[in-house]
Amino acid sequence: MSYDADTIIRTRHLAKAFPLYADQREWLKQAMFGNFKTFSKSFWALRDIDLEVRRGDSVGILGRNGCGKTTLLQIICGMTRATKGEVWVKGRVAPVLALGATFDQESTGRQNVLIAGAVMGLKRAEVMAKFDSIAEFAGIGAFMNQPLKHYSTGMRTRLAFAICAHVEADILIVDEALSVGDVAFQRKCLDWIDSFKKTGTLLFVSHAMDQVRRLCDRTVWIDKGRIREQGDPHQVIRSYLQAIRSERDDVRRFSSSEQ
Amino acid sequence: MNKIGPDPDYHDALLLHDVDGVSVIDGNLGTWAAFVRFLRAPFLSAYRHRDLIWVILKRELDERFKGSQAGWVWALTAPLISLAIYTLAFGGSAVLPNKTAAKSAYDYSLFVFGGLIAFNFFAEMAYRAPSLLQEYAHFIKQTLFPAEMLAVISTLRASAYAGIGVALMLASQLAFTHTLSWTVLLVPLWALCFMAFLVGLTWFLSALGAFTRDVSYLMMTVSPLLLFATPVFFSNEVLPYPISILIYANVLTGFVEIVRDLVFFGRLPGLGVSAWTFFVSVTMFWFGYWFFSRNRAGIADVL
Numbered sequence: 001m002s003y004d005a006d007t008i009i010r011t012r013h014l015a016k017a018f019p020l021y022a023d024q025r026e027w028l029k030q031a032m033f034g035n036f037k038t039f040s041k042s043f044w045a046l047r048d049i050d051l052e053v054r055r056g057d058s059v060g061i062l063g064r065n066g067c068g069k070t071t072l073l074q075i076i077c078g079m080t081r082a083t084k085g086e087v088w089v090k091g092r093v094a095p096v097l098a099l100g101a102t103f104d105q106e107s108t109g110r111q112n113v114l115i116a117g118a119v120m121g122l123k124r125a126e127v128m129a130k131f132d133s134i135a136e137f138a139g140i141g142a143f144m145n146q147p148l149k150h151y152s153t154g155m156r157t158r159l160a161f162a163i164c165a166h167v168e169a170d171i172l173i174v175d176e177a178l179s180v181g182d183v184a185f186q187r188k189c190l191d192w193i194d195s196f197k198k199t200g201t202l203l204f205v206s207h208a209m210d211q212v213r214r215l216c217d218r219t220v221w222i223d224k225g226r227i228r229e230q231g232d233p234h235q236v237i238r239s240y241l242q243a244i245r246s247e248r249d250d251v252r253r254f255s256s257s258e259q
Numbered sequence: 260m261n262k263i264g265p266d267p268d269y270h271d272a273l274l275l276h277d278v279d280g281v282s283v284i285d286g287n288l289g290t291w292a293a294f295v296r297f298l299r300a301p302f303l304s305a306y307r308h309r310d311l312i313w314v315i316l317k318r319e320l321d322e323r324f325k326g327s328q329a330g331w332v333w334a335l336t337a338p339l340i341s342l343a344i345y346t347l348a349f350g351g352s353a354v355l356p357n358k359t360a361a362k363s364a365y366d367y368s369l370f371v372f373g374g375l376i377a378f379n380f381f382a383e384m385a386y387r388a389p390s391l392l393q394e395y396a397h398f399i400k401q402t403l404f405p406a407e408m409l410a411v412i413s414t415l416r417a418s419a420y421a422g423i424g425v426a427l428m429l430a431s432q433l434a435f436t437h438t439l440s441w442t443v444l445l446v447p448l449w450a451l452c453f454m455a456f457l458v459g460l461t462w463f464l465s466a467l468g469a470f471t472r473d474v475s476y477l478m479m480t481v482s483p484l485l486l487f488a489t490p491v492f493f494s495n496e497v498l499p500y501p502i503s504i505l506i507y508a509n510v511l512t513g514f515v516e517i518v519r520d521l522v523f524f525g526r527l528p529g530l531g532v533s534a535w536t537f538f539v540s541v542t543m544f545w546f547g548y549w550f551f552s553r554n555r556a557g558i559a560d561v562l
Contacts, residue, residue: 018560031470074559077403081280081556089275093403101401107318115318118311119402 007090008171008201009053009076014085015225016071017042045071047225049085055170058202060216060233062240068225069205073097073173076203091170091201094120096177099160109144109151109159116163130166137188138162158185165192172196175205190214209237280556301407301548308405312412319416338376338424342431345371369432373519374491376424380453381511383417385482388461389468389475396562406558407551410461414454425450425518432522440525449517456510456540459547466551469558489515507532510539 019040021027030039046068053059063069074080075087077095102116113134117127135144138159143151151159161177178189193202193215204215212219212233219236221229223243229236276283288296305312324333345368391409398404425446433439468474489511495503506512513536520528 027470076275078275079400079403080559081277084279086278087275095401095403098397098401101397102404104318106322111318115314118314119398119404121403122310124310124314 006054006056007052007088008055008057009051009090009203010086010088011049011051011072011076012086014046014049014051014072014075014082014087015044016046016068016075016080017044017083019043044225046075046082049222049225049227051220051227053201053203055201056197057218058197058204058216060212060219061203061205061222062212062219062236063222064244067222069222070097070175072222073175073203073205076171077173089171092121092168093171093173094164094167094169095173095175096161096164097173097175099164099177100156103148103156103160105149106147108147109138109140112148112159113163116160117166120163120167122167134162134166137165137192139185154182154185161185161189165189165196169200171201171203173203176207178206178208178211209241213237297549298545300552301411301544304405304407305411308408311405312408312415316412316415319412320419334420334423335427338372338427341375342368342372342427369428369435369523370494370519371492372431373428373523374489374515376421376428377453377515377518378486378489378491378511379424380417380421381457381514382482382486383420384414384457384461385464385478387413387417388464389472389478391461391465392469392558392562399559400562406555407462407548410458410465410547410551414458414461417457418450418454421450425522428522438525440521442521442525442527445521445527446518449514449521452537452540453514455544456514459540459543459545462547462551463543466554466558469554470561485509485511491515507535510536510543513539 019030020043021030021040026039033039045066049068049072051072061069061072071080073095074097075082076089077093077097078089079095079097100116102119103112104115107115110131113131114124114127117130118124122130138144138155138161140151140155140158143155148156157177164172164177172193174193178186190211193204196202197215202215204212206212216233219230219233220227221236221240229239324331348368388410391413392399392406395404395406395409399406429439429443464474464478488506488509490498490506495506495512495516498506513532516532517528517536520526
């Protein structure tokens with residue numbers, strides 16, 4: 001299959017199902033006799049996603065809780081696999097799905113930078129070389145040598161984002177990561193993402209519409225696992241806001257269904 | 260992991276291409292090439308992630324004695340105390356379980372100590388492996404963490420403690436008998452086989468344990484029983500005929516016997532035992548890796 005040289009992410013008819021078991025024990029039956037009969041109902045987190053992202057694009061992804069945003073990002077990163085459909089990603093991905101996922105409370109900020117950097121795929125020498133720059137970006141001063149349990153939530157976020165900002169990637173994936181931290185730090189992060197956009201490709205998930213408007217030149221609205229609308233951010237955000245004002249919080253949205 | 264580039268061995272491989280949850284890049288290989296790729300995959304992954312392995316291993320080692328002032332002295336104290344207790348408890352028995360007369364009062368304790376080091380190495384992994392992936396669930400679900408390397412890291416950590424035990428065993432052997440046989444030079448080979456076996460076992464148990472907690476309880480029940488089905492406190496030379504062969508079905512028997520031959524008796528282990536143990540190690544290693552990779556995608560979803 002050949003693609004446009006500028007295409008960096010492409011998905012076709014992408015779908016992801018999670019099995020839901022009525023009873024924990026059903027899982028064992030599925031594992032043993034799964035070839036003959038299905039014991040679970042499927043929850044389709046994503047259905048039929050066609051997405052094409054070109055090099056240098058900044059794509060905002062909107063949607064309510066549980067609509068499948070994170071699952072889509074996880075598939076693009078390669079953390080989980082789609083049930084159906086095709087995904088094609090070319091480039092080094094830096095996922096910022098959860099800030100500080102690798103953080104260890106007992107270790108110092110310095111040790112955590114080494115761990116997080118290694119998990120992000122940086123060589124030890126690279127982390128060492130960038131260490132001062134990371135410390136400066138985080139701006140937490142002498143706390144760098146303190147165990148993480150003495151940090152405030154804001155300080156943890158600052159450190160975590162500072163590490164992410166030093167990973168040289170082609171594709172940056174940010175999932176609701178900027179909601180913590182004070183306004184000044186948020187602006188610093190947004191400024192950094194702005195500068196990243198000059199060379200890289202961005203996938204950005206946020207519930208803060210002003211951030212999406214500022215960073216993205218295209219927006220995709222995912223609703224119940226399907227793309228409902230995509231295109232110009234202002235247009236999509238307007239219809240999205242209009243829709244969530246009229247929709248009530250449906251209690252049945254997370255139940256299983258047949259496709 | 261399914262991040263494989265046009266050249267799969269290139270360390271900064273950049274392409275992900277899946278159709279219906281199956282990597283397309285793997286697909287166009289002949290059977291032989293795919294098999295060679297499979298055999299090399301764990302080593303390539305370990306080499307590619309060597310910095311990450313080192314960082315996590317270092318943290319795990321630090322973690323064990325974090326907050327204690329004596330720190331690593333504790334790692335030495337535990338086996339030292341157990342050695343002392345065996346000497347006190349068994350020191351009086353002048354006859355070895357294989358009916359040869361003991362050379363000194365310490366013989367039986369050294370005999371047991373050697374077996375226990377091997378068994379404890381296994382037991383540490385058997386207890387930890389089923390919940391290993393849960394321990395690192397955050398890493399596996401939210402970052403691009405190479406989950407298959409956790410088995411390697413945890414085995415390396417256990418090896419550090421087993422290494423302390425082996426060093427202590429050599430030291431006490433030397434202190435009590437004033438000689439060391441040249442066969443101790445083969446101990447690293449034994450350790451390598453044992454580690455390969457344990458990494459494979461950890462791959463298998465951890466993948467299984469990600470799906471159900473029962474594996475954890477099963478290992479907790481089985482491991483202590485296994486101690487008595489392994490010739491740790493006795494020698495299998497005292498067993499009656501069919502059992503003395505059947506006991507090799509418990510693969511730990513080979514490992515226990517070999518390390519004891521190399522260090523305590525100072526002789527080469529039997530060819531049959533060595534070949535069987537080597538075969539078991541290699542088979543377990545690849546089987547474990549195969550099982551883990553097969554279930555890798557499912558693991559991320561169930562954790």
